[in-house]
Amino acid sequence: MKKFYDEQDNLTAAKIEFYKNYIEGYLIKLLMGFKKCFLADLFCGPGKNGTEKGSPLVLIDRAKYILTTPLLKYKDPRIYILFNDNNKKNTQNLEVELKNVKTDECINIYPIQNKNFGDILSQILGQFKNKDIPKFFFLDPFTYSDIKMTHLKEIMSLENTEILLFLPTFFAYRFASDEKLKEDHKTRIFVEEFTDRGIFNYENIEYFMKSIKNKLRKELGLDFVRPVLLNNGSRKNSLFLLTKSQEGMMLMNKIAIKKSEDGSGMNVKNPGLKTLFGTKGTPKFELFKTDLTNEIKKRRQMTNLEIIKFTAIEEFLPKHAKDIIKKLMEQDKIKVFDSLGNETNQSTKFFIAEKPQKTSVFKHIS
Numbered sequence: 001m002k003k004f005y006d007e008q009d010n011l012t013a014a015k016i017e018f019y020k021n022y023i024e025g026y027l028i029k030l031l032m033g034f035k036k037c038f039l040a041d042l043f044c045g046p047g048k049n050g051t052e053k054g055s056p057l058v059l060i061d062r063a064k065y066i067l068t069t070p071l072l073k074y075k076d077p078r079i080y081i082l083f084n085d086n087n088k089k090n091t092q093n094l095e096v097e098l099k100n101v102k103t104d105e106c107i108n109i110y111p112i113q114n115k116n117f118g119d120i121l122s123q124i125l126g127q128f129k130n131k132d133i134p135k136f137f138f139l140d141p142f143t144y145s146d147i148k149m150t151h152l153k154e155i156m157s158l159e160n161t162e163i164l165l166f167l168p169t170f171f172a173y174r175f176a177s178d179e180k181l182k183e184d185h186k187t188r189i190f191v192e193e194f195t196d197r198g199i200f201n202y203e204n205i206e207y208f209m210k211s212i213k214n215k216l217r218k219e220l221g222l223d224f225v226r227p228v229l230l231n232n233g234s235r236k237n238s239l240f241l242l243t244k245s246q247e248g249m250m251l252m253n254k255i256a257i258k259k260s261e262d263g264s265g266m267n268v269k270n271p272g273l274k275t276l277f278g279t280k281g282t283p284k285f286e287l288f289k290t291d292l293t294n295e296i297k298k299r300r301q302m303t304n305l306e307i308i309k310f311t312a313i314e315e316f317l318p319k320h321a322k323d324i325i326k327k328l329m330e331q332d333k334i335k336v337f338d339s340l341g342n343e344t345n346q347s348t349k350f351f352i353a354e355k356p357q358k359t360s361v362f363k364h365i366s
Helices: 002-006 010-034 055-066 088-098 117-128 149-156 169-174 186-194 205-220 246-259 283-299 304-313 318-330
Strands: 036-041 078-083 107-109 135-139 161-167 224-232 235-243 265-267 301-303 334-338 360-364
Touching: 010 036, 010 055, 010 135, 010 161, 010 224, 010 235, 010 246, 010 265, 036 055, 055 078, 055 088, 055 107, 117 149, 149 161, 149 205, 169 186, 169 205, 169 235, 186 205, 205 224, 205 235, 224 246, 235 246, 246 265, 246 304, 283 301, 283 304, 283 318, 283 360, 301 304, 304 318, 304 360, 318 334
Parallel strands: 036 078, 036 135, 078 107, 135 161, 224 265
Antiparallel strands: 161 235, 224 235, 301 360, 334 360
C-alpha cells in the first residue's frame, strides 16, 4: 500500500491517460449541448501517487482547460464534481491536495465524502433520479469485489449517464477456469456474475474480456460497451466504457485506436510499438471485415446508419467500414443507393461518417 502513495506505476499511468483523453472529448460535447454536467469519482484515491497526479487532479485540470475554449464563452457552463473514497487516509490526502488547487467559478466541487460505495451511490441515486443533467461515473475499485452488477444497473437507470469502469481482470482471468474454487470465493463470484461463460477455460485474456463485454451488454441492456486492455506483459488490467451514446462509443474507439492500431488497448511497456501493416493488417480488423460483410449479407440490405452503429459496437470507426464497403463494391458484392432509390458508385455519397448528412442503402447482391 505504501508503494501506491509513493509512486505511480505504468498501469495506473495508462489508466489515467485513457481517463484524461476521454474526459477531454466528453466534457466539451456535454457542455456544448447541456451547459452542465455531474462527474463522480467514487474510489478517488489520495489525489496523487508520489509526484504524479491521480484521477481527481487530472479531472480538475481537464475541466479547467476545457472551460477556456471559445466555444463555451457564452454558454455559462457548470461542472459539478463529487469525490469519494472509503479509505479515510485517501480523503485526507486529497483534501490537502485540493487546498493548493485553484478552480474556475464554473467548477463546483462538493465536500469530499468518506463513505462506502453502496452508501454514496444511494445518496447520488436519490439526488439525481429523474434529472436529465448528464452524469459521468469513474469507478476505480481497489478490488473487483467492491462493484456488483446491481450497482451498475442502478447507475445506468439514470438519464444521460456513462460509466468508465476499471477492473483488475487479469487476476480473475488466471483463475477463471478453476472448478475447485469455492462457491463463496470472491473470484468465482466475480467470474460468474460478470462473464457470460462463468467458470470456463478461456482461450486468452481477450476472450475473457469479450465475455465480460457480452454479459454487461445483456445485463445492462446496452448496445455500447467498450473494453480497453492495459497490457504490461505479466500484468494486465482493463477499462470498460458503459454508455447509451453512440457518439461516446466512437470517441473511445478513436482514443483506443490511437493507442494501438486495432484499438484493443495499450501496450504499456512499449506504447509506441506499431505493426508493419497498420489497422487493416490486424486480426481484429480482418474479423470485423468478415463480420460486417456477413451482416450485410444476412440482412440483405443495411442503411448507412445501421452500418455506422454496427461499426461502433465492433470497436472501429466509420472510415474503416467505408474502406470495406468500397472493396465490396469493387468486387460487385453490393450496390449502393441514395434515399430516393438512385444507384451510386461514388464513395463520397456513401455517407458513412461520424455525423452522416444523408441516408444511403447498401444492398447485397446474391
